[in-house]
Amino acid sequence: MENAEGVAPARLRVLPSRLLGLAALPANRLADRGLAAAGSRRYHYALLAALAEYGPASQADLGRRTGIDRSDIVAITNELAERGFIVRSPDPDDRRRNIITLTPAGTRHLARLDGLVAEAQDELLAPLSAGERTELVRLLTLLVDHHAAAGTVHA
Amino acid sequence: MENAEGVAPARLRVLPSRLLGLAALPANRLADRGLAAAGSRRYHYALLAALAEYGPASQADLGRRTGIDRSDIVAITNELAERGFIVRSPDPDDRRRNIITLTPAGTRHLARLDGLVAEAQDELLAPLSAGERTELVRLLTLLVDHHAAAGTVHA
DNA sequence: CCGGATCGTGGGTAGCGCCAACGAATCTTG
DNA sequence: CAAGATTCGTTGGCGCTACCCACGATCCGG
Numbered sequence: 001m002e003n004a005e006g007v008a009p010a011r012l013r014v015l016p017s018r019l020l021g022l023a024a025l026p027a028n029r030l031a032d033r034g035l036a037a038a039g040s041r042r043y044h045y046a047l048l049a050a051l052a053e054y055g056p057a058s059q060a061d062l063g064r065r066t067g068i069d070r071s072d073i074v075a076i077t078n079e080l081a082e083r084g085f086i087v088r089s090p091d092p093d094d095r096r097r098n099i100i101t102l103t104p105a106g107t108r109h110l111a112r113l114d115g116l117v118a119e120a121q122d123e124l125l126a127p128l129s130a131g132e133r134t135e136l137v138r139l140l141t142l143l144v145d146h147h148a149a150a151g152t153v154h155a
Numbered sequence: 156m157e158n159a160e161g162v163a164p165a166r167l168r169v170l171p172s173r174l175l176g177l178a179a180l181p182a183n184r185l186a187d188r189g190l191a192a193a194g195s196r197r198y199h200y201a202l203l204a205a206l207a208e209y210g211p212a213s214q215a216d217l218g219r220r221t222g223i224d225r226s227d228i229v230a231i232t233n234e235l236a237e238r239g240f241i242v243r244s245p246d247p248d249d250r251r252r253n254i255i256t257l258t259p260a261g262t263r264h265l266a267r268l269d270g271l272v273a274e275a276q277d278e279l280l281a282p283l284s285a286g287e288r289t290e291l292v293r294l295l296t297l298l299v300d301h302h303a304a305a306g307t308v309h310a
Numbered sequence: 311c312c313g314g315a316t317c318g319t320g321g322g323t324a325g326c327g328c329c330a331a332c333g334a335a336t337c338t339t340g
Numbered sequence: 341c342a343a344g345a346t347t348c349g350t351t352g353g354c355g356c357t358a359c360c361c362a363c364g365a366t367c368c369g370g
Contacts (some may be wrong), residue, residue, distance in 0.1 A: 015276055017186045017275055017276055019295040020182040021182060023179075023295045023298045026299075027176060027298075028172070029358095031176075041324095041326090042325085042326080067177075067327095069328060069329085071350075072326080072328090074349065074351085095335060096336065097335095117172060121170055125171060126301065127300075127301035133171065136171065136295075140178045142283060143178045143182075143279070143280075143282060144177045144181075147279075180327090184327095196355095215317060222358095224357095226319075226360085229320085251318070251365065251366045251367065252316090
């Protein structure tokens with residue numbers, strides 16, 4: 001083992017985009033690990049959270065809210081419905097649509113996932129002070145909102 | 156089109172880990188788009204950049220430096236060698252190893268990729284002031300270094 | 311000299327993100 | 341009101357990232 005422990009990241013001109021990717025890695029790993037403990041994935045969490053925040057919606061709407069592709073929504077809703085976390089009911093006003101509704105079990109499951117992800121959170125943000133955490137959230141929110149406006153809608 | 160333009164992100168309790176993932180999305184998309192213009196992917200860029208920063212190394216070392224799996228390094232080095240950007244030569248001191256060296260063409264290619272990624276950078280960071288950009292980089296670096304020490308080495 | 315570790319390699323898996331196409335239903339518009 | 345465009349759910353597929361396991365060859369420590 002020639003350069004065992006440190007390997008010294010050195011980290012010269014590391015571009016922000018790369019940094020974001022690198023930071024997203026442990027973030028996702030930690031969140032995934034927590035979610036996996038409840039037999040769920042990030043897609044499930046995103047969908048349940050969107051339902052809890054915005055209320056019942058069609059699958060296409062859910063896709064727009066979460067940025068997840070229509071195709072993938074199908075599989076996710078299938079899995080969530082199988083476990084009784086959501087209900088898929090035909091929209092009487094538009095027979096093309098399914099209205100997805102969170103069940104009480106789904107709400108409970110989401111609460112559990114929230115807890116698990118929150119734990120991952122603490123681990124992720126361990127090296128940051130409280131002030132730094134809010135500042136990081138603020139900056140990231142700026143980025144996300146900016147590119148959400150350009151990515152999800154326009155273009 | 157019922158809720159066309161805004162869809163109003165609303166963005167309640169969005170957890171940092173999710174925010175990071177969301178922010179990494181446009182970051183990676185923009186970078187990928189630039190890299191694709193030069194027929195490359197993020198893995199290629201990471202490997203070339205690591206070679207330029209740390210100098211020649213074995214494939215296993217490159218894996219440790221970049222956090223990329225040994226198995227994946229094989230495919231990437233194959234592709235980079237095919238295009239003449241790196242050279243794979245056996246290590247005389249340890250016949251298990253290949254020493255990967257950046258060629259002049261590889262250095263030129265990396266410079267081109269740097270330019271392309273830098274463009275993506277500007278687009279990514281558009282909503283941030285200069286001060287905010289450095290602060291974001293600082294915070295992300297804290298996160299990455301912290302979890303690199305725990306992820307790449309220990310455990 | 312022998313056992314354990316490391317190296318390159320091949321193979322496989324899972325998840326995310328995306329795109330093309332289809333029939334059914336709806337909306338638009340002439 | 342009929343014809344064309346659009347939206348919806350769904351199926352099937354693809355590429356990239358990130359992993360894992362197993363193997364033979366090689367090196368190293370005891």
